[in-house]
Amino acid sequence: LDSGEVRIMWGEAESKLRPRMHVVDDRRILLEDGSGAGFWLDVDAAVAVPTPFEYPKTLEELPPESRVSPHRVTLPASTAPSRRRASVVAGLRAVPLEQALILDPIESDRHAVLQASSLLVRAVALDSTGARVAMVLGDSSVVVEDVDAGRRLQTVSCGKQGSGSSVFFTDDDHLLVIGDQSARICAWRSGEVVSELSLPATTREHLRLSGPGEGALAILIQDGDAEDESELEMSQVRFTGNRFGALEAVDKAGRDEWPEIDGDDKTLAIDGKGRRYRQPKANAREFDILSGEDKRTVKFADEKQDVLLMLPSPEGGWAIIEHRNHIPYDGYGDEYYYTNPRLSSVWDLRGEIPTLMWTQPDRNLGLSWSGDGARLALGSSDLRVVTGTGELIYERRVQDLELQELPDEPGAQPGSQ
Structure with a gap:
């Protein structure tokens, strides 16, 4: 710390991957290990140790009261590769993926995905x-x-x-x-599906309504032998209550x-x-x-x-x-x-x-x-x-x-x- 004091806390991780550490503010740290999980640490849980401090050979040699159990949360789009690119700024976690950008407000249980459409x-x-x-x-x-x-x-x-x-x-x-x-x-x-009707292959179609759920559909029927659209046959079908009638020429x-x-x-x-x-x-x-x-x-x-x-x-x-x-x-x-x-x-x-x-x-x-x-x-x-x-x-x-x-x-x- 700036004062020269050394404070420490320790615990067990869920994976052997080195986590990305996001210092969110002066009281909270978010660890992201790429497993899809995040771990919140309360800075106030750290315990002061004598200085100069030498790191012990085993964690158990640290003060027992400095052991913590971090609060586990779900982090969207958190994988082993993506954790290295993730960052937290002003309460917003951002993760650039290959074809999308993840925008994850850390205080919310929802996130946004921005991608090309x-x-x-x-x-x-x-x-x-x-x-x-x-x-x-x-x-x-x-x-x-x-x-x-x-x-x-x-x-x-x-x-x-x-x-x-x-x-x-x-x-x-x-x-x-x-x-x-x-x-x-x-x-x-x-x-x-409330109504279905078989049709011949069509070139063009148009619907004309006479009221909600009723009207007529006209179709121009494909014909490979026709030299002009004027030679194509036209048919229509009327429907009432969103139910088809019969197809008519x-x-x-x-x-x-x-x-x-x-x-x-x-x-x-x-x-x-x-x-x-x-x-x-x-x-x-x-x-x-x-x-x-x-x-x-x-x-x-x-x-x-x-x-x-x-x-x-x-x-x-x-x-x-x-x-x-x-x-x-x-x-x-x-x-x-x-x-x-x-x-x-x-x-x-x-x-x-x-x-x-x-x-x-x-x-x-x-x-x-x-x-x-x-x-x-x-x-x-x-x-x-x-x-x-x-x-x-x-x-x-x-x-x-x-x-x-x-x-x-x-x-x-x-x-x-």
């Missing part, structure tokens, strides 16, 4: 108010996150873990998940009721040498928009734009369209080896004339409006939830940091909860 979004869905977002990730797993709180709520099994390709909310408590040539409606919190007139999956954006063109090309239509496209019992027709674009796809919000007040700038045919076949970049634009449909709000590059987006039309989810590897005017509400990037809170119990590892 890789996100690949394949499909998105918002609930009725946009408070929750469901995502199909790159490994086909389905997760639900709280948009306002910015945290993950549940990884959804829905009968088959890791088998989703598309996802929709049927109400705030149930998801419709499409994958493995089937559609399943399940309670997303418990994963209980949709005739040509009925296709107009589903502009969300109408992919008829090509027509055959023939050049001067008789070569055939698929050429985008350059005419303005008309879409029927349904809002409750109301139906109206909206016309987008002009001859400078090729409108490919339109997704209106459920209440009919907004729409996002996918389009590309038109390249006129001038007799050169080489023109068609270049595909113009796709764009996505959000339009306000609440006035007499659609008003363009914003435009961005389209990156094979997964799109979903909330039930009230107040929020729009855009999924393209990363995830963004925005308002119709483009205000950012929530964002998850492809490469980001994720903070998890875990109990200090043995076996709690990064990613286990």
